[in-house]
Amino acid sequence: MGADASSKFTITEQLLQPESLYLTGNTSTLYALGYMDLKKEGPLVIELPPGMLGFVDDAWFRFVENLGVIGPDKGKGGKYLMLPPDHQGAVPEGYFIVRPDTYSNLVFLRASIKDGLAPAVENIKSKLRVYPLAKADNPPATEFVNFSGKSYNTVAPNDFSFFEGLNQVVQEEPIDAIGPEARGLLAAIGIVKGQPFKPDARMKKLLNEAATIGNATARAITYDPRIGGVYIYPDTDSAWTTAYADKNTSFESNGAMGLDARVLFYFNATGVTPAMAATTAGQGSDYALAYVDADKKPFDGSKTYKLHLPKDVPVNDFWAVTLYDTQTRSMLQTGQKFPTVGSQSEGMTKNADGSYDVYFAPEAPKSKEGNWVQTVPGKSWFTILRMYGPLEPWINKTWRPGEIELVN
Secondary structure, eight states, rough: OOOOSSEEEOOOOOOOTTTOOTOOOEEEHHHHHHHEEHHHHEEEEEOOOOOEEEEEEETOOEEEEEEETTSTTTTTTEEEEEETTTTEEEESSSEEOOSSSSEEEEEEEEEEEEOOOOHHHHHHHHEEEEEGGGGGTTTOOHHHHETTTTOOEEEESSSSSHHHHHHHHHSSSGGSSSSSHHHHHHTTOOOOOOSSSOOHHHHHHHHHHHHHHHHHHHHHHHHSOOOOOOBBTTTTTTOOOOOOOOGOSOOEEETTEOOHHHHHHHHTOOOOOOOGGGOTTTTTTTEEEBOOOOTTTTTTTTOOOOEEEESSSEEEEEEEEEEEEESSSSSSSSSSSSEEETSSTTTTOTTTTTTTTEEESSSSTTTTTGGGGEEEEOOOOEEEEEEEEHHHHHHSSSSOOOOEHHHH
């Protein structure tokens, strides 16, 4: 995408679009992402604009720190200082300090477009700055790379190349960034820090098969979850699920790692922060995912479905429904610019009682064009309902979305 330095930030100036293969990205917020290389550039300063919502994840996609509204600057903006894992010596004052365990780190920022896209873009491009601490007295300009509508692939491979990428992380990052058990598992297939990864033909074949099996296993765990704490309305036969089992973003419980819970999240998502699972009335966002219809059957792109949202949808800001391709877990590519419809959509209409009906079909039902998201015959899909500024009736479940029903 062209963001080949820490001082280059990607930004969705025209929002994220289906050409980009990005795990469950949405069209309802403005994204800005940076990849921090602390080995190459040393300590890095991030001057964060006000009003951001973001976090830092390390090279192993583990949570490091929150930024913005959910971080120590409380949405007022401020200067963050990211220190390499081997940093020694004094730490200057006047910064929010971030200490990751790896050299490479993802800075993931979102900005609300409640008041319009243009002011959100301007806020980031005029105020976000990233530069080495060593150049703080005369910081270089931060460049922005617009990746709206760009075709690229961030989805992890499901063949032997997955292990090549894994080896790259092991070689580039500190050895103690992961524990002895994880290092032992990697060593068992020939991935050892400081040694070349040269599997023979037999091992390559086995690893290629392992990646394929791993991908299939992750699909089964994600699309038909059998662990507890996943279904939002467990007392009913509802299909609506959450990305975090039991709202737990560490995936650990009773001293044990929830292996399926961790897969459930990471197969569909790019970054993790505890804030994603901490719902505050009237602030932030909360999500519900549906992989099957009201009859527990996978969605068929050739058929017509309807989602009923009862009146008084409990949001302080807005709601949106987005469709995803079950193969790529990225936005469904159709004839529409965005595979999304919601309360901010042009042409969206309410029923007489204030409720909404949303339709999913290859062709728009008559007189329902504004309430319709296009699907593709021969391709399955799943959906995410996003509630921005969710209110108490959503949180306490006294209001709930209908199941997605087959029309014809």
